Amino acid sequence: MDNNVKFRRNVYIILVGILAFGIISQIARSDLVLKYVSNNNPMSLAELREFEAANMLVTDESTSDAHCMVYDSLDELSVKYYDNFREVYRYIKQPYTIQDVAADEIRFESCRAVLLLNSIETMPDAVDELERYIAEGGYLFMTRMDHPGPVFTRIYRKIGIVNYRYVIGNNDIEFTSNVLIGQKNQKFADDHFYNDSLSVELDHSSEMLAKGDLSPIIWRYEYGDGAVMVYNGNNLFTKSNRGLIVGALSMLIRDYIYPIFNAKLFYIDDYPAPLSKAIDLGIYADYKRNIASFFKDIWWPDMIRAANRYDLKYTAVAIQDYNEVVAAPLPAYRQEDLTNLIVYGREVLKTGGEIGIHGYNHQPLQFREDIAKEYDYKTWSSYEDIETSVQTVVAFLKKAFPSYDTVSYVPPSNVLSEQGRKALADNWDSLRVIASLYEDDPRGFSYVQEFEIAPDGIVEMPRITSGYSEAPDMLWLEASVMTAHGYFSHFIHPDDLLDEHRGKKKGWKNLYQDFGNLLDRISDTYPWLKAQTSGDAAMHVAAVLNSRITRKQSEEKLAVDIENYRTKQYFILRTDKKIGKLTHCHVQLIDENTYLVEATNAHFNIELK
Incomplete structure (x- = not known):
């Protein structure tokens, strides 16, 4: 009798557990959670405006470390x-x-x-x-x-x-x-x-x-x-x-x-965005789907698998419409596009990612005719029309996710004018970071950035490399920036495979294989990188830029003091000595005589033997 009672009790416990798991799973899949999703960052624009990037030029020649x-x-x-x-x-x-x-x-x-x-x-x-x-x-x-x-x-x-x-x-x-x-x-x-x-x-x-x-x-x-x-x-x-x-x-x-930033970022430009239901012959031949169904059924599940396997946190920057309207009134959103934003945006957030903004449409916020001609774009009719486009897309994102503050902006084709930037800052209260390009553009078309905190408090945080496949110039830039900053920032477009130049007519199967090879190499070469979203990384980059350090060194000891210490900071240490006692830090060997140092306090010491 006692055994039967115990058995029934165990069955009930198991059933209750299964039921609870099912309820929790359904809640996680529902929009209810997303209604209360919040990414409010404790660092405000006012705080960021008070930050000052360190000027390392000194006039006192007696500075011992100069x-x-x-x-x-x-x-x-x-x-x-x-x-x-x-x-x-x-x-x-x-x-x-x-x-x-x-x-x-x-x-x-x-x-x-x-x-x-x-x-x-x-x-x-x-x-x-x-x-x-x-x-x-x-x-x-x-x-x-x-x-x-x-x-x-x-x-x-x-x-x-x-x-x-x-x-x-x-x-x-x-x-x-x-x-x-x-x-x-x-x-x-x-x-x-x-x-x-x-x-x-x-x-x-x-x-x-x-x-x-x-x-x-x-x-x-x-x-x-x-x-x-x-x-x-x-x-x-x-x-x-x-x-x-x-x-x-x-x-x-x-x-x-x-010091380094220690960040691994991955942007998906033009996503979520309106999806064409047209037939691409290559996609249809391989997958028997139109373009929209392919991205929903094949491409996005593959991208989620890559995120899980390689520890990626996607920052997906959304487009409201692909129209070419550059003067008010701007066409209102379609319910289908809002639904797509909610559905795909929800998936991005569930992977631990972030939703940012690419634009109301794909027309860069600028007035130069030579740039518009180069990219086959239109110039905006007026500054007020640019402001309207910013207000419209910010409201569109808020309609989809009422409690979610979008903080990251990526300019279409990495083009942004001074007037366009001002319109962004004046009409988007939660904007914290602009992510464009790092490498110089000899034509002067691109919005090229240094890592810095602008006077208006917005963090300028460039992307470094792009594409599903590796290229010699991208490999070089990646390796150089990794040594200088401990920073990997890569972006792709969903429709790269539809573009003859970007996709190289490889088809998704081969591009995805290239993509996996790229991510394998990054994981093998830099396994220590910390996966972050754009907004999270921007706050950390800002904290590092605002800090100052003092090095005190002897044959047996290295001491570092960090002024304006706000959060854990990371360093690269090069030494052929053995690491001894550590105070307020963790040290990890990442290459020959090369260590990643995590500072857990404003003052840390490393004993060297």
């Missing part, structure tokens, strides 16, 4: 170098002083490290002092190689060269070290990396870090009690090569630590 940048204000290339290096130093929060060979007496005695951004031929009177500075324990970073002259002849043996011949052209670079994190033994061969180098033979004690087919490109050489890092080229003035600057610097100076 590096000395030497440049030539009369040399256009040297000025471009300085413009790029000062941005790098802003990010790595390294104090520096500036000396101009065209106006100043060059001195090295108070420099923690010296960076030559000029031709060494412009400083004949400083070479002997520079040699003494290195021999007595200083660090020198020669950041460019010019045609050798009499001054170079006096110093080349002190920088690890035993013989040199003539200037050559390098179209590739192969890493014999991890100067770019995770890239040892990787070769990048493409015209975008073209670089003029000097044909040299290195001293046997020089440590070669990267080479071209015809000559070494980066090497480290110890001279006396100090060391020299040489970059055998002249292209460190570009944003795409900033990783080389940070990587070389962190391998020149012993036990060097610098």
Whole structure:
């Protein structure tokens, strides 16, 4: 009898458990939860406006940790170098002083490290002092190689060269070290990396870090009690090569630590958006579906599987309409499109993702006719019409998700004018981040960004790479930014496979295979990256930009103080020493002699053995 009672009781418990699970599951699938979904971030625009990005240029030469940048204000290339290096130093929060060979007496005695951004031929009177500075324990970073002259002849043996011949052209670079994190033994061969180098033979004690087919490109050489890092080229003035600057610097100076963002972001542009019910012959041949059914039944389930497998948090930026109307009154939304936004937006949120805004339609918020002609767009009729478009799409998102604040904006085709940006800020109260492009656009069409907090409090946070398939220029940019910032930001469009250029006529099966290969490589090379949505990452990026750090270093210990510490921050530490006792931090080996440091307090210490 007792056994029967126990059995029935267990059955009831199991049935109640199944029923409870079913109810919870249905609630999770329903719109009821989404009515109360809130992503209100505790950091307001008012707080962000108070943030100040650190200016690392110091005027007090007694600052013990300061590096000395030497440049030539009369040399256009040297000025471009300085413009790029000062941005790098802003990010790595390294104090520096500036000396101009065209106006100043060059001195090295108070420099923690010296960076030559000029031709060494412009400083004949400083070479002997520079040699003494290195021999007595200083660090020198020669950041460019010019045609050798009499001054170079006096110093080349002190920088690890035993013989040199003539200037050559390098179209590739192969890493014999991890100067770019995770890239040892990787070769990048493409015209975008073209670089003029000097044909040299290195001293046997020089440590070669990267080479071209015809000559070494980066090497480290110890001279006396100090060391020299040489970059055998002249292209460190570009944003795409900033990783080389940070990587070389962190391998020149012993036990060097610098802050990173540690973020992995993934944007889906034009999603959710109105879906065409037209027939694409390629899709229909493979899947017997029209375009809308394909994206609903095939593409999106595949994207969810990728998110689960590779720890992705999608930021999907929505389009209300694909009309080309650029003057009020703007057509109202269709109920079908609102339903699509709710259905697909709900799925995005359930994966832990974020919904942002791409636009009312796909017409960039700008007035230039040359840009409109290039992209086959229209220009907006007036500033007031742009404002109306912003108000309309913000209201459309609010209609779908009343308790959800959209915080992220991605410009259509990465084009945004100053007037368009103002309209966004003035008509979208919850806007916190604009995400466009990182790499420079020589045509001046794109909205190109640095990581920064604008005066109006909006975080400027560029995307880095794009596409389902890998490309040489994207691989290079990814590796460079990863070393400089610990940051991966990638975007795709659902309809890339319908575009002959973007989709390369591969079909979804092959594109999805390429996509998986890309994500496999990212997961294998940078497993430590922290998956985030655009809004969450923006708050963290803002906190890092607003912080200041002080490094205190000895042979046995590294101490870091963080001013304006708000949340956990991350650093890259390069050292060949063993890690000892840790205080207020966690340390993880992520590459050879390269560590990810998580600071859990404004003051942390790392013992080095």
